[in-house]
Amino acid sequence: LGSGGAAFLHQCRNQYGDAFTLRLLGQRMTFVFAPATLRHYFSAPDSQLSFAPAVQQFTHRVFGLPPQHFYHRHMTMLQALRHELVPSELPRHTARLAGLLLVQLDAWPATGQLDLWEQVKQLVFQSSVALLFGPAFLQSNAACQHTQEGQPGASPGAAAASLQTNPASPSGCSSTLSSSSGRRAEQLQRDFFAFEAGFELAASPVPHILQPGFLAARRRLLAALRTAHKLGMFEGTVAGSLIQACGLPEQYVPNMLLAVLWASQANAVPAAFWSLGFLLLPENRRHLQAVVQEAQQAVTAGTDTPEPAADNAQLLPAHRQHATVKGLPPLLTDDQQRGLVALAANRRSAAAAAVAEALRLRSFSIDVRIAAADSALPCGQAADGSMRAVWVQKGDVVAISPYECHQDPRLFQSSAHTYDPQREGIQLGGGTAAHAAVVGVNGIAGLSFGAGKYRCPGRSFAETELALITSLLLLCFDWQLLPREATAAGKGQARPPPQPQPPAAGGAGQQQQPQQAVPGDPGRLLPPPDLKKLVGIKIPSGPCWVQYKRRELPTWPDSVLSHPL
Numbered sequence: 001l002g003s004g005g006a007a008f009l010h011q012c013r014n015q016y017g018d019a020f021t022l023r024l025l026g027q028r029m030t031f032v033f034a035p036a037t038l039r040h041y042f043s044a045p046d047s048q049l050s051f052a053p054a055v056q057q058f059t060h061r062v063f064g065l066p067p068q069h070f071y072h073r074h075m076t077m078l079q080a081l082r083h084e085l086v087p088s089e090l091p092r093h094t095a096r097l098a099g100l101l102l103v104q105l106d107a108w109p110a111t112g113q114l115d116l117w118e119q120v121k122q123l124v125f126q127s128s129v130a131l132l133f134g135p136a137f138l139q140s141n142a143a144c145q146h147t148q149e150g151q152p153g154a155s156p157g158a159a160a161a162s163l164q165t166n167p168a169s170p171s172g173c174s175s176t177l178s179s180s181s182g183r184r185a186e187q188l189q190r191d192f193f194a195f196e197a198g199f200e201l202a203a204s205p206v207p208h209i210l211q212p213g214f215l216a217a218r219r220r221l222l223a224a225l226r227t228a229h230k231l232g233m234f235e236g237t238v239a240g241s242l243i244q245a246c247g248l249p250e251q252y253v254p255n256m257l258l259a260v261l262w263a264s265q266a267n268a269v270p271a272a273f274w275s276l277g278f279l280l281l282p283e284n285r286r287h288l289q290a291v292v293q294e295a296q297q298a299v300t301a302g303t304d305t306p307e308p309a310a311d312n313a314q315l316l317p318a319h320r321q322h323a324t325v326k327g328l329p330p331l332l333t334d335d336q337q338r339g340l341v342a343l344a345a346n347r348r349s350a351a352a353a354a355v356a357e358a359l360r361l362r363s364f365s366i367d368v369r370i371a372a373a374d375s376a377l378p379c380g381q382a383a384d385g386s387m388r389a390v391w392v393q394k395g396d397v398v399a400i401s402p403y404e405c406h407q408d409p410r411l412f413q414s415s416a417h418t419y420d421p422q423r424e425g426i427q428l429g430g431g432t433a434a435h436a437a438v439v440g441v442n443g444i445a446g447l448s449f450g451a452g453k454y455r456c457p458g459r460s461f462a463e464t465e466l467a468l469i470t471s472l473l474l475l476c477f478d479w480q481l482l483p484r485e486a487t488a489a490g491k492g493q494a495r496p497p498p499q500p501q502p503p504a505a506g507g508a509g510q511q512q513q514p515q516q517a518v519p520g521d522p523g524r525l526l527p528p529p530d531l532k533k534l535v536g537i538k539i540p541s542g543p544c545w546v547q548y549k550r551r552e553l554p555t556w557p558d559s560v561l562s563h564p565l
C-alpha cells in the first residue's frame with residue numbers, strides 16, 4: 001500500500017471485489033466500495049462509524065494536539081471555521097487574496113521559465129497563509145526567530161543564498177516582500193512542505209523517530225505559531241477567530257493552528273497546480289480560451305462594479321505599494337481586480353468548471369472513519385436478490401476510495417479519464433449537480449471535499465480561491481509547457497528553449513512513452529500524480545517546467561483571442 005498507493009487499491013479491488021481488509025502493522029483497515037455501503041458510510045451514526053477517533057488519533061499523532069483537550073472542541077472549531085468562511089464573507093476574503101497574489105505576480109519579470117509546481121506552492125502558500133493567519137505571521141522577524149534558530153546549521157545568510165539561487169522563482173527570490181520578510185516567508189513555506197511531505201507516514205503507526213525531517217519541521221512551525229500567538233499577530237484574522245471560539249488551553253493553540261494550516265494548504269496547493277496544468281495541455285486549448293475570455297470580460301466589466309466596502313477599499317490596491325518590475329506597470333488596475341474578484345465567486349464560470357474537473361481527476365484518494373462497534377455495513381443486493389453486508393470489527397479503520405466505488409460511467413469509465421470541464425452534470429436523487437466532478441456519492445454532495453457532518457469547512461473558500469488563481473494566472477500571463485524529458489534531465493539548471501508541443505492523441509509516441517494511463521493527461525505532458533499519497537488531492541511526482549510571458553492588458557495577443565474555438 002505504501003509504495004503502490006491508489007494503484008495497489010485498484011488491483012485489490014479487481015482481485016477481491018467490493019470489500020477487503022488489509023492489515024497494516026496490526027491495524028485492520030477495511031475498504032468498502034459498494035454504493036450502498038457508501039451511502040451508509042457518510043450517514044451512519046457516530047455510535048457505529050465515527051470520524052472522531054480517526055481525527056483524534058490524527059490530531060494527536062500528527063499535530064500533537066491531545067484528544068482530551070480537542071475532542072469536545074472539534075465541532076466548535078469546525079463551526080467557527082464555517083462561520084468565518086460563509087459565502088457572504090467570501091468577497092471580502094477574495095479581494096484581499098487577489099491583492100496578496102498580485103504582490104507576488106507584479107514582481108515577476110515580463111518573461112521567463114519556471115517550475116510551475118514550485119511556483120504554485122509559493123503563490124498559494126504565501127497569499128493564503130497571509131490571508132488566513134495574517135501577513136504579520138509570514139513576515140515578522142519575531143515569528144520566525146525560532147524557526148531559524150531551530151534549523152541545524154541555518155543562518156540568515158545561508159537562507160538568503162539559497163533563495164537567490166532558487167531556480168523556480170521567476171523574481172529570483174521567494175517573495176517580493178523586503179528581503180528579510182521574504183526569507184521568513186520562505187522558511188515557513190519550506191518547513192510547511194517538509195511537514196506535509198512526512199504527513200502520511202507520520203499518521204501511520206511507523207515510529208516518528210524514523211522521521212527526523214518531519215519532526216524538525218513540525219517543531220519549527222509550532223515555535224513560529226507560538227511566538228506569533230504570544231505577540232497577538234493572529235488578532236483580527238480567521239486564525240484569531242478560531243483561537244477565540246475554541247478556548248483551548250494556551251499551550252495547545254499552536255497545535256490547533258498547525259492543523260488548520262495543514263488543512264488549508266495541503267489540498268488547495270496541488271489543486272491549484274492541476275487546475276492550471278490541465279488547461280496548458282494542447283488538447284485543452286479551447287477550454288483555456290474560454291477561461292481567458294471570460295476573465296477578460298470580467299476585468300472589462302470591473303469598471304462598472306460598485307466601489308468596494310470601506311475596509312476592502314484599502315485592501316484592493318494593496319499590491320500597488322509593493323515593488324513592480326522596473327518599467328512595467330502593475331498587472332491589473334483596481335477596477336480590473338474587482339471584476340476578477342466578482343468572477344471568482346461565480347460557480348458557473350469556465351474557471352470554476354476547470355477547477356472542479358481538475359479536482360475530479362486528481363482526488364482518487366481515500367477517506368477514513370473508525371468502526372465504533374462491531375457491525376454489519378450494508379453492501380446492497382447480490383445478483384440472486386439476497387442482501388449483502390460486510391462485517392467490521394470495533395476499531396477497524398473503514399476506508400472508501402470514492403472513485404473506485406462510483407458506478408456512474410460518466411465519472412469512472414473510459415470517458416471519465418478524459419479532461420472535460422463541460423461534462424454533463426450527474427443526475428442525483430432530487431436534482432442535478434452542476435458538475436459531475438464535485439457530485440457526491442449517491443446523492444451526498446462533495447466527492448473531493450468529503451461529506452456528512454465532517455465535510456470540509458473550507459470548501460466554498462477553496463473553490464473561490466482556486467477559480468481566482470486560475471483566472472488571474474491565465475489572464476496575466478501566456479504559458480507554454482516545456483517538454484518533460486528534456487527538463488527532467490536538466491532538473492532546474494540549464495533549461496531548453498521552448499519547443500512545439502507534441503500532439504495529444506497518438507502523438508505521445510516517440511518522446512513520451514506512456515507506461516500507464518494518466519487520467520486527464522494522455523500524452524503525459526504533465527508530471528504524473530504521485531500515487532503513494534493516499535489522502536487528499538494528488539501531488540505531481542516531479543517538476544513541471546513552463547515558459548511564461550506577461551500579457552499586455554487590455555490589448556490581447558492574437559494567439560489567444562483569434563484562435564478558433
Ligand code: HEM
Nearest residue numbers: 263264267268271367448449450451454455456457458462
Ligand atoms: C481543494 C481544496 C480542498 C479540498 C479538496 C479539501 C478536502 C477536504 C476533505 C476531503 C476533508 C475531510 C472531510 C471528510 O472526511 O468527510 C477536509 C477537511 C478539512 N478541511 Fe478541507 N479541503 C480543501 C481546502 C480547505 C481549505 C482552504 C480549508 C481552510 C480554509 C480547509 C479546512 C479543512 C478543515 C479544518 C478540515 C478538517 C475537518 C475536521 O477536522 O473535521 N480545507 N477537507
